[in-house]
Amino acid sequence: MGIMVLFFLISHKTVLAQKLNMNLHKGKVWTENSSLSPELKVDSLFIRKIYDEELVNGKCYTNLHSLCFDIGERLSGTESANKAVNWGVERMKALGLDSVYTQEVMVPHWERGAKERGYIIVHNQKINVPICALGGSISTPNEGLQGKLVMVNGIKDLEGLGKEKIQGKIVFYNRPFDQKLVNTGDAYGAAVDQRVLGSIEAAKFGAIGVIIRSMSSTLDSFPHTGIMVYDEKVPKIPAAAISTLAANALTENIKANPETEFYFKQSCRILDPVKSFNVVGEIKGSQYPNEVILIGGHLDSWDLAQGAQDDGAGVVQSLEVLNVFKAMGYKPQRTIRVVFFMSEENGSSGGNKYREIVEKRVNERHIAAIESDDGGFTPRGFGITSSEKFRNRFETWKPLFVPYGASSFTYSERGGGADIEGLAKISSALISYDCDNQRYFDIHHTANDLFSQVNQRELKLGSGAIISLVYLLDKYGL
């Protein structure tokens, strides 16, 4: 884009920038939305103020910088995760909330150990491969693990091959993301069974280890970690991910030479569960203190990077609700509760603990639970799980989000986010913050999930959308 505006400027030299600016709004500004009811017009003005405050003075980006550089990676069960808890408590206390507290929870503790090594072995040549252990995996033997390969397109291929062809080998799960799926989250959902359950299923047929094509939208050299699980009734075998480029190279080698072998060595350890904490901060409702609007993200991350998009973004966007309400002097009618959940990546024990606690509180009612755990990219809208009656309420609010590009409201039977989905029975709505996730799975669970991957304006626009929704939920209830 160059000088599209140039001739316009030259032919209207006296037209000031302010005027030009008005002309360029393309009908998207709230002032031009004449179809709103008088009450929603009031809301549209207040939402514009929320965005103004956020876009000019918002703190979420600087908070994310601090979380990424002062704390860094925050793997569940580690010293660093506990530092993050203290960080969260301090950031909340600094806002002068009505209460800040923690919720003790036992969390899994898994350690990666020394940097993993992996090779494709063809004709005694070793080809080095970017590799990382999956979260929760056991180690290989000290000397590493080497074996012939069985390449499959997914778990369902194992039955056809049978024990005869799998026994004593390494299973290579190679089904890529389906690029036809517009939402990359759908592509992740359609591939991730290989990572989560691949080890159990391969072990049933006598495999000695599994290698997973990384859960990624793109072709590059980053291996993607992520949780995998064992079944106590099935032998445990080690599991690792290789980058998508390495997976392609391995595919070519196997096709050219079925005797291709793979070697990998990892020294990860499953340790005893340890004590950790959710962090909770609240502004008490002036009118309906027992009606809670929960907003959260998860404080833990994988250990390979700063966890900037997953889920530092969600943590600082949640915190931003409190920050902006305080900065604007907004006194909510209902209780606004922000929770930094612990250990989402390793089994959502923080989310489960929160549910256990609030289920016992007979006087408390959750109006809505919102989670931001899809990255801090440009907002598209919200994914909403609620009764039909409340869907209509959300639909009336939708026009208010059009000027900000955040009006894609989608409804599903089962949504929200890993930390809040257990609240279905006690919350009138479960809501996920939905943003443009085309880039999310390029960096998700990799060494590249860094602060530099987050754009300040994208993050802030997401905060603006979340805060605006919380404002409407607070004003109108559910």
Add this chain to the structure above:
Amino acid sequence: MGIMVLFFLISHKTVLAQKLNMNLHKGKVWTENSSLSPELKVDSLFIRKIYDEELVNGKCYTNLHSLCFDIGERLSGTESANKAVNWGVERMKALGLDSVYTQEVMVPHWERGAKERGYIIVHNQKINVPICALGGSISTPNEGLQGKLVMVNGIKDLEGLGKEKIQGKIVFYNRPFDQKLVNTGDAYGAAVDQRVLGSIEAAKFGAIGVIIRSMSSTLDSFPHTGIMVYDEKVPKIPAAAISTLAANALTENIKANPETEFYFKQSCRILDPVKSFNVVGEIKGSQYPNEVILIGGHLDSWDLAQGAQDDGAGVVQSLEVLNVFKAMGYKPQRTIRVVFFMSEENGSSGGNKYREIVEKRVNERHIAAIESDDGGFTPRGFGITSSEKFRNRFETWKPLFVPYGASSFTYSERGGGADIEGLAKISSALISYDCDNQRYFDIHHTANDLFSQVNQRELKLGSGAIISLVYLLDKYGL
């Protein structure tokens, strides 16, 4: 995002990925859109095929890689721009089109010369500043230009200061992007008069040079170039941009010490106009060959980088329309014409030449002209300039773009893009491809406008949206 899907998987182990995938579509897929008319349902199926082809086999990303690395920067009037013309002709010929030709056009030729230098000078200390000449600027004297500074918030401040305070000084235009504006293009439009006209206006009051705060959404160290103009009746003074961080540093220094001076040296040259070319490729319409659907981007770029987003993305997305129609065996009823415009950045002489040529063709009618020059980010939709009657036509098509997140259709009196806006009188519609431009002005016209800034899926989704719109225009006409 971690294991939101994990428990779902564990509790439904037999549910295959395909099933899971269906469940995760969140109601956005075309199959679930039951409110479409029978004819639009047919279209929705064809559009799904377009996206499938694009997302799986699309060539726009590899074409962009070639344009960025085989050609690189393509400043109007240079040898490299002419190489890009040959590149364009070859890429089009390889598709087996009905015709590929060029349109000769005289274009401005400006050269940057040696790398610019700039310093803030306080108490005889020199503070180095990232700086670049504005496109079209004259050089400084050989020894550079040094002077005291007048900092202004925009052109309108000059009058109040008057000749007395400006004469013999360097004017520092320092109005930043208005962060409150959701669309960064609006913020650009509201600030860019400083860059384009700042030199003329400052010279009227006797200034010896101008320094511009870079046209950027963010704070960093990249200076942003871009076109500026002179008025033959006003003395020409040199103009340069400094990075936004440098602008902040300069602001602080001027506030602390009004005697702060600035030094800069640039050796750019305005040379005689030279011959260059638009590149045109067509598939002739089978039913209405005289009805043209034009799709274009501009082939030239600034000289500081590869011009990947500005406007390599638009070039390869335009080319992709032809590529995908050929790959699908789709035979358009109307003539599909792709144009790579030359010299958009330096005054749109390519766009003007195209207009001159087609205005003379009495038998030809433009159904629509589409330009992609907003970067290759995730699509939001289209900006449309057309009569009221045709707006309704576009509205009926809108639901077809919902599954792809590209259904934001906005209507304005004056739109399209720099290369096509002159076609208002001869084209039933002028259309701009609109995408999520939050990151665009971080890199626009800088050394950072590189291939690595483009995400493959974002680019391809944009191509999918444009091709789908062309399909509808071709089928239904305007």
